[in-house]
Structures are given as structure tokens and as C-alpha cells.
Amino acid sequence: MTVVAQGRGHLEPITRPKSISQRNLNLVRELSITQFKLKYTGSALGYVWSLVKPAMLFGIMYLVFSVLLSAGGKSPEFPVQLLFGIVLWTFFAESTTLAMNAIAGSSDLIRKAYFPRWILVVSSTGSALLTFAINTLLVVVVTLLLGQLHLSWVSLLVPLYIIELAALVLGLSLLLSALFVFFRDLGHIWEILSLVLFYGSAVVFPLGRLHGALLSIAGLNPIAQIIQDIRHCLIDRPGVDSMATLIGPLVIIPILATVAIFILGYAVFNRLTPKFAEAL
Amino acid sequence: MKPVVEVSHLSKRFRLPLDKSTTLKYRVTHWRSASRYRDLNALHDVSFDIPAGQFLGIAGPNGCGKSTLLKILCRIYEASSGTAVVNGEFSAFLELGVGFNPELTARENIYLGGAMLGLTRAQLHDKIDEVLAFAELEDFAEQKLKNFSSGMQVRLAFTVAILARTDLLIMDEVLAVGDASFQEKCFETFNKYKREGKTIVLVSHDLNSLEEYCDRVLLLNKGEVIADGPAAEVTAAYHRMIADHAMATAQDLPVAHTLGDLSRSGSQAVQIMSVGLLDGNSQPSRRFETGDPLILTVDLLAHRDVGDFVCGVALRRSDGVLVAGTNTFLDHVTVPSNPPGGIISIRYTIDSLPLLSGGYTVQIAVEDTTGKTTYDHAHPAASFHVESVGGHIGLLEIHGGWQVERKDDVAADGAVTART
Numbered sequence: 001m002t003v004v005a006q007g008r009g010h011l012e013p014i015t016r017p018k019s020i021s022q023r024n025l026n027l028v029r030e031l032s033i034t035q036f037k038l039k040y041t042g043s044a045l046g047y048v049w050s051l052v053k054p055a056m057l058f059g060i061m062y063l064v065f066s067v068l069l070s071a072g073g074k075s076p077e078f079p080v081q082l083l084f085g086i087v088l089w090t091f092f093a094e095s096t097t098l099a100m101n102a103i104a105g106s107s108d109l110i111r112k113a114y115f116p117r118w119i120l121v122v123s124s125t126g127s128a129l130l131t132f133a134i135n136t137l138l139v140v141v142v143t144l145l146l147g148q149l150h151l152s153w154v155s156l157l158v159p160l161y162i163i164e165l166a167a168l169v170l171g172l173s174l175l176l177s178a179l180f181v182f183f184r185d186l187g188h189i190w191e192i193l194s195l196v197l198f199y200g201s202a203v204v205f206p207l208g209r210l211h212g213a214l215l216s217i218a219g220l221n222p223i224a225q226i227i228q229d230i231r232h233c234l235i236d237r238p239g240v241d242s243m244a245t246l247i248g249p250l251v252i253i254p255i256l257a258t259v260a261i262f263i264l265g266y267a268v269f270n271r272l273t274p275k276f277a278e279a280l
Numbered sequence: 281m282k283p284v285v286e287v288s289h290l291s292k293r294f295r296l297p298l299d300k301s302t303t304l305k306y307r308v309t310h311w312r313s314a315s316r317y318r319d320l321n322a323l324h325d326v327s328f329d330i331p332a333g334q335f336l337g338i339a340g341p342n343g344c345g346k347s348t349l350l351k352i353l354c355r356i357y358e359a360s361s362g363t364a365v366v367n368g369e370f371s372a373f374l375e376l377g378v379g380f381n382p383e384l385t386a387r388e389n390i391y392l393g394g395a396m397l398g399l400t401r402a403q404l405h406d407k408i409d410e411v412l413a414f415a416e417l418e419d420f421a422e423q424k425l426k427n428f429s430s431g432m433q434v435r436l437a438f439t440v441a442i443l444a445r446t447d448l449l450i451m452d453e454v455l456a457v458g459d460a461s462f463q464e465k466c467f468e469t470f471n472k473y474k475r476e477g478k479t480i481v482l483v484s485h486d487l488n489s490l491e492e493y494c495d496r497v498l499l500l501n502k503g504e505v506i507a508d509g510p511a512a513e514v515t516a517a518y519h520r521m522i523a524d525h526a527m528a529t530a531q532d533l534p535v536a537h538t539l540g541d542l543s544r545s546g547s548q549a550v551q552i553m554s555v556g557l558l559d560g561n562s563q564p565s566r567r568f569e570t571g572d573p574l575i576l577t578v579d580l581l582a583h584r585d586v587g588d589f590v591c592g593v594a595l596r597r598s599d600g601v602l603v604a605g606t607n608t609f610l611d612h613v614t615v616p617s618n619p620p621g622g623i624i625s626i627r628y629t630i631d632s633l634p635l636l637s638g639g640y641t642v643q644i645a646v647e648d649t650t651g652k653t654t655y656d657h658a659h660p661a662a663s664f665h666v667e668s669v670g671g672h673i674g675l676l677e678i679h680g681g682w683q684v685e686r687k688d689d690v691a692a693d694g695a696v697t698a699r700t
Contacts, residue, residue, distance in 0.1 A: 011414040013445040014407060016369060016398040023398040030395035038383055107619050112378040113396055114355045185303040274358035277351070278294065280619050 027119050032126030039127070050131045051138070054090045058083055065204045075206060075239045080148040081231050085203035087135050088227050092169060093194055095128030099173030100180045100187060107280035117273050121177050125170050140234070152236040161233065164258055165226045171262030174269040181272070181279050201227055207246060208239060219247040222261070225254035282367055283329035284448050284479040285353065290362035292323040292348050292503075294621065296581070322348040324503040325362070330481065332447075335474055337494035337511060338483045339518055342549050343583045345503040346483045350374065350452050353481070368447035371397065375452070377437030382426035386417050386436055389425055393440040407443075415439040442469055449473060449480045467493060491515045549586050550617055550646045550655040553579040555662045557642070568633055570668035570677050576628040578644055580656075582617035589617055589655065590647050591626050596659075598639035603675060609649060634676045636668045 017023055040047045066078055075081075102124040103110065103117065110117065143149050180186045201224040202210070210218055218224050225243045232242040244251045295317040323345045330336050338346045351357040352364050354372040379396045380389045390411055394404045404411075412418045415435045425433060449470075470493060473480055484490055490497055490511055497514035499507035501521075507514045559565040560573040568574055576593060592607030608615050608626075615624065641660035647653060668677065 011410060011439065011442070014394075014399055014403050014443055015445045017400055017403075022400065023395075026400045027395045027398075030392050030401065034381065034384065034388070034392055038381065041383065109379055111351075111356060111619060112374045114372065115396060183304040185305055189304065277356045278621065 024116060024119055027115060028123050028126060031119065031123035032130065035123060035127035036130045039131075047134070051135065054086050054135065057090070058086050061086065061204045077148070077150075077235050077237055077240055078206060080143050080235055081206055081240060082204065083139055083143065084231050084234065085201075085227050087132070087139050088165065088230060089198060089201065089203045089223075090135070091128060091132035092165070092223055093198070094131070095125055095169050096172050096176060096190065096194070098128055099124045099169075100176045100190065102173070102177045103276055104177070104181050104184075104280065110276050110280055117276060118174065118269060121173050121269070122170065124177075125166070125173050128169075129166065143234075149234055150236045151234065154236055154242075155233050158230060158233045161226050161230050164222070164255065167262045168222050168226070168258045171258070171265035174265035175261070178265075178269040178272040178276075181276055197221065197223060200224065203227065206239070207243075208241060216247055216250060219243055219250060220253050220257070222254040222258045225251065281332055284332050284334075284367055285328075285330040285481070286363070286365045286367070287329070287349075287353075288327050288363050290323055290326040290349070290352065290364050291321070291360050292345070292352060292357065293360045294320040294322055296320055296621070296623070321503050323352075326500075326503075326505055327362075328498060328505065328508060330448075330479055332479055333474075333477045335470070335480045335482070335493060335495045337490035337497040338481065338500065339485070339487065339490055339497055339515070340500035342547050344500040346500050347452060347584060348503075349500070350450060350481070350483055353450055366448060369445070370448035370450055371441065371444055371446040372450040373441050373452070374450075376434060376441060380425060380433075380437065383424060385422050385424055386412065386415075386428070387421045389436065390440055393437070394443055397440070397444040399444055404443075411439055411443065438466070447479060449478060451481065452483045453485065487515045487518060546646065546654040546656040548656055549584055550580055550582045550589055552644055552646060552656045552658050552661065553581050553623060555579075555642065555644055555658070557662055557664050566664045568635075568664060568666050570634070570636055570666060570670065570672075571632050574630045574633045574664075576630075576642060576662075578626045578628070578661075580615075580624040580626065580646060582620040582622075582624060584620045585618045586648065586655065587617060588614050588649055590649055590651070591615055592645040592647065593628055594643040594645075595635070596641045596643060597675065598641065598663075601675075603635065603640070605643075607645075607647075633666065634678075635666045636672055636675060636677055637666055638675075639663065639665050 017026075040049065062079060062082055066082065099121055102120045106120055109120070140149070176186065176190060198204075200218055200221055202218060207215070207218065207224065207228045219228075228241075228243050228246070232240050243254070296319075297317045326345075326349065338349065340346050348357060350372075351374070352359050353366060354370070354374065356374075377393070379393055381392065384392065387408065390408060391401055391404055395401070408421075409418070412421050415432075415438075417432060417436060420428065420432065425436070428436070467489070470480060470482075482490070482494065494511040496509065497507075497511045497518075498505055499514050499518050499521075507517050554577075556564055556577040557566060558575040558577060559568065560575075562575065578591060578593075580591065582589075590607050590609040592605065592609075594605030595603045597603055615626065617624075640663065642662040642664075643657075643659035644661040645657045646655040648655070670677065672678075
């Protein structure tokens with residue numbers, strides 16, 4: 001008999017936890033951490049890479065929009081606004097792009113093992129959230145030390161907006177990942193749409209620079225609203241207004257849009273789930 | 281006592297799209313052609329129960345629907361009609377090591393693979409030393425999986441697969457991956473499960489194992505249960521069936537129209553769906569001139585994952601003389617069967633047809649990379665006619681260069697030396 005056949009000892013099977021949601025949550029956690037780990041192992045600088053990209057983007061955008069085009073006007077808070085905008089945007093863009101491939105890129109798992117398919121999408125968002133959390137923490141600490149943050153009671157609302165952002169990203173991720181299985185050109189379409197959203201979300205200029213109809217249109221976009229409101233919460237200064245101040249009661253629309261996108265993504269994903277294994 | 285598995289009037293129909301509608305652009309520009317697909321009835325009105333404690337084997341020729349049935353039991357595929365209910369916890373091994381990541385260490389893979397089974401990190405944490413010991417990998421816990429030998433990988437995968445306590449074990453030819461001693465270890469484990477009163481479903485080609493271990497065997501053919509009974513009886517019936525209609529059972533799937541009347545052979549795990557000839561403008565053609573481009577198109581359907589395989593083409597003159605032939609393996613082209621179920625379109629482009637006037641036929645063969653197993657073979661798969669205008673004779677147009685020089689000093693009679 002060769003080595004393979006000689007299992008030593010006795011292995012008593014483990015009883016799975018009764019609660020299905022406990023099993024699912026555990027799998028989400030394992031997959032998120034694994035993805036996060038795999039993304040940064042194997043490269044010498046590891047996690048630093050996730051900082052280099054937004055830092056470069058910040059440098060370029062600062063040079064172009066603040067120094068050359070003076071997009072910030074006379075606002076001394078503009079660089080910090082830009083920094084927050086870029087960190088939030090990077091999370092949005094990276095997590096949706098990553099999620100697009102969450103189902104289509106796991107064809108082996110989908111065709112050979114059973115577990116709720118949404119776990120793959122939630123884990124993908126989860127690992128992006130991990131990177132985002134570390135980036136945010138760093139940026140907050142640095143700007144706080146530099147005295148660039150102007151915190152107040154409204155700063156306590158930040159977690160709410162982060163939840164809104166997570167819901168938006170998750171809804172879009174569910175939608176994109178499910179549709180990408182069937183329409184492989186969605187990647188290109190989303191890339192173009194992202195570019196439109198990037199400039200439409202006032203990442204690289206203060207939203208206050210827009211006026212009238214243009215402001216209202218930009219303000220209806222949930223990602224613009226989230227970025228603007230988080231900026232307002234952390235930089236409580238005139239000129240960094242909340243979305244409600246800027247567009248009035250219309251602010252309900254981006255919030256409702258987030259809810260609608262989440263429901264749509266969930267519904268489309270649920271509808272297409274049984275077809276994944278056959279389509280891949 | 282309630283049966284562990286209840287399958288009732290289960291049918292599964294696959295819709296195989298005939299066009300590549302995997303882009304939005306295509307959907308938008310071809311919105312009228314939404315219904316171009318071929319139906320494949322993988323399972324038809326299958327009903328059976330498995331009582332607790334039974335060891336059930338499922339056998340049948342390739343494409344009979346056994347893997348589909350298993351995937352429906354594991355909830356990977358959805359039934360088209362009918363129901364398949366599993367009462368209780370089940371573990372499915374459709375493949376060992378699903379979800380393992382080669383970049384992770386053995387320890388990390390145990391946590392990940394365990395999580396796939398529904399086990400939590402805390403539960404696994406208490407067991408990890410025992411698991412590593414069972415897999416005989418104590419000294420390799422922090423080594424990355426990619427550095428493991430295949431034997432070590434299989435040991436780890438198998439150990440993780442049997443980690444969760446389960447009422448029903450569903451397995452699809454897992455045994456095919458290991459060597460004889462590994463298979464023995466698998467069956468040892470099955471016997472242990474059996475003694476503990478667990479229910480086991482095993483799909484296998486190996487009739488001897490089925491006969492030895494199973495209480496009952498289900499024989500499927502063309503998506504229907506054609507025999508269901510004690511293992512010895514059903515496997516004997518299957519042996520007879522193979523002997524009686526060796527060819528008929530192999531060709532259990534409808535063949536594409538264009539190839540309907542051909543002499544075919546092979547296991548049909550990968551099937552030639554259609555063969556076409558195109559001219560330089562990508563228009564179907566059967567008449568070519570010497571020097572014209574010729575494009576041979578072959579559409580294949582992999583019914584299951586057989587790994588990478590080889591597609592070969594040969595051209596024969598109408599009287600059967602083999603003129604030329606090559607295959608993807610010789611030309612270093614990889615043709616994967618994974619994921620199975622989709623149409624694989626292969627184009628073989630001859631920039632300039634060297635054949636001279638005559639009638640020719642195309643022979644297509646689909647084999648595994650060792651050339652030992654033929655999945656499909658078709659001859660004649662297509663035929664075409666060549667006309668040449670240059671007046672060359674023979675089989676092939678040769679492209680030599682002529683040089684003529686006069687050497688007056690050598691021969692007084694003015695002989696000409698011709699060289700190519």
C-alpha cells in the first residue's frame with residue numbers, strides 16, 4: 001500500500017452549525033478575507049499598492065484641477081475634499097469592477113459546488129470594503145493630524161452614508177455580476193458609464209461649482225450625493241454644503257434611487273441565479 | 281421512515297444556444313432571432329426514492345443524464361419539471377478540492393474548503409491538527425498548495441471533503457482521480473459510512489465497483505431510467521446492453537442535421553455538431569480554385585469536461601488517398617472542453633489551397649491528448665471540388681523557382697541545365 005492509503009488516526013466528522021445564516025456568514029467572511037489576502041500577497045509592496053493608486057490619482061487630479069484649472073476656486077478645503085472624493089470613488093469603481101467577475105470568474109465553483117450564489121458577490125464587496133476601510137482610516141488620521149478636518153455633530157452621520165454607499169455598491173454588484181454572465185460586453189459598457197459617473201459625481205471639483213439645472217441633475221446621482229454628504233460631515237465648513245442644502249427636498253431622489261438599485265439588483269440576481277450553472 | 285431522496289417525474293431540458301449571444305450588442309442587433317437554440321432532453325420523467333442507509337449506484341453510457349441528475353440533486357441545476365428533494369444534510373463531491381486555492385497554505389485551504397461545506401472557522405480551529413494528521417500533512421501546514429505533489433493535494437482534498445457530518449453523500453466519479461490505493465481508501469470510507477447507516481449515491485463507469493459496493497443500481501439511458509434493481513442484476517443487464525448495441529448506445533444523442541447520415545464513431549463525450557467550408561469571403565462554398573483560401577469550420581459540443589482535447593483534420597482525395605492532415609496538438613493549439621455544454625467553434629484556415637483539380641473529402645477526428653480515446657470521428661464530414669487553371673499535373677501545386685543559365689564552355693552542343 002502506498003502512502004495515500006494510510007490515513008493515520010481517526011477523524012470524527014464535524015456537525016455543521018444548525019443555523020444556515022451562520023454557515024453563510026462564515027463563508028462570506030472566509031471568502032472576503034481570502035480575496036483580500038490574495039490580492040496583496042505575491043507582490044513585494046503588498047497592501048501599499050492599494051494606496052498607491054488613489055494617491056497617484058489624487059496627485060494628478062490635484063495638479064490638473066486644483067493647480068492648473070483652479071476648480072476649487074478659493075476654497076481652502078478643496079484638496080481634502082478631493083482626497084475624500086477619490087477614496088470614496090476608488091472604492092465604488094473597484095468594487096463594482098471586481099464584482100462584475102464574481103460569478104463569471106467562479107465558473108468552477110458554480111458548476112461543482114452548491115452554496116447560495118450571492119455569497120460570491122457579497123464576499124467580493126466585502127473584500128473591497130476591507131481595503132476601503134483601511135484607506136479611509138489612513139486618510140482620516142492623516143487629514144486630522146494636518147488639521148484639515150472640521151468635525152462636528154454631523155460627523156456622526158458618516159456611518160449612515162457609508163451604509164448607503166455599501167447598499168448602492170452591493171445592489172450594483174448583484175446586478176452587474178448576474179448580467180455579466182450573459183452579456184460579456186457589459187464590462188466595456190460599465191467602464192464607459194463609470195467614466196461618465198466619475199465626472200458627474202463631482203469627485204474632482206466641488207459640487208458647489210455647479211448651478212441650477214446642472215446641479216440638480218448631478219445631485220440626483222446617488223454616488224454624487226454620498227460623496228458630497230460625507231465631505232460635508234467631515235469638513236463642516238461653509239462651501240462644503242450637504243446635498244440637502246444644495247438641492248433641497250430633491251435629496252430624497254438619490255436616496256430612493258439607492259434603494260431602488262438595491263432592490264433591482266437583488267431581484268435580477270435572484271431571477272438569474274438558477275441559470276448561472278448552465279450558462280457558465 | 282421518510283426516504284432520504286425523493287425524485288418524482290424529474291425532467292431536465294437544456295437549451296443550447298446556436299448563436300453566440302453573449303453580448304448585449306448582439307442581443308440589440310439580433311433582437312428578432314431570440315429563439316435560436318437546440319433543445320437537449322437530458323432527463324425525462326425520472327422517478328425514484330432512496331431509503332435511508334442505501335448505497336445507490338448510477339450507471340449509464342456517456343450523455344445518459346447521470347451527471348445532470350447528480351447536479352440537480354446537489355441543487356446546482358434547476359429541474360425543468362418534476363421535483364428532487366433531499367431530506368437532511370448532504371455532502372457532494374462532484375470534484376475533489378473545489379474551491380481550493382493554490383496560492384493558499386494547507387491550513388488556509390482547510391478553513392476555506394471547510395467553510396464551503398458549512399463548517400465555521402471556530403469548529404475547524406479545534407480540529408485542525410487532527411485534519412492535518414489524517415491527511416499526513418502535519419509538516420506542510422504552512423506550505424502553499426501549489427507546491428504540493430498531486431498525491432498530497434488529493435489527500436488534503438479528500439480529508440476536507442469527508443469533514444462534515446452528513447446524512448447523504450453524493451459522488452460523481454471522484455474515484456477516477458486517484459490511483460488504486462487511493463480508491464481503496466475511498467471505499468474504506470464508504471464502508472464506514474455504510475456501517476454508520478449513511479446513504480450514498482455514487483455515479484460511476486466502473487461496473488465492477490458498482491457491483492461490489494452498491495445495494496442497488498439505477499441504469500440510465502437517453503435520460504430515462506431503463507433498469508432499477510439489485511446491483512448484480514442491473515450491471516449484468518448493462519453488460520448485455522453494451523454488447524448488444526455498442527454503437528447504438530454510444531450515439532445516444534441527436535446529431536446535427538448536417539452530419540446526420542455520416543459514418544460516426546467514438547464515445548461522443550465531445551461531439552462534432554457541424555462542419556462547413558468557407559471561401560476567402562467567409563461564404564460557404566464547395567468549389568475552390570488552386571491557390572484560393574479555404575476555411576474549414578468545425579462546431580463541437582463537449583457534453584462533459586474531458587480536459588483539453590485534440591481536434592484533427594485530414595484531407596483525402598475522392599478515391600481515399602490521404603493527402604494531408606494535422607491536428608491542434610501538433611500545431612500547439614489548446615482546445616479546452618471546460619466549461620462543458622457550449623459550442624466550441626474551431627476554424628482551420630488554409631491561406632492558399634495547394635490542391636490541384638479533383639474531388640476531395642474532409643475527415644474530422646476529436647480525441648483526447650494521448651490519442652487513445654476517440655470522442656468523435658466523422659468521414660466524410662464535408663466534400664469539395666478544386667479546379668486549377670495553371671495546367672499543373674498531379675495532386676499538389678508546387679511552388680518552385682526556375683533558373684536557367686547557359687554554359688557555353690561546358691558543352692559544345694548547347695545543353696541547358698535547369699535547377700530549382
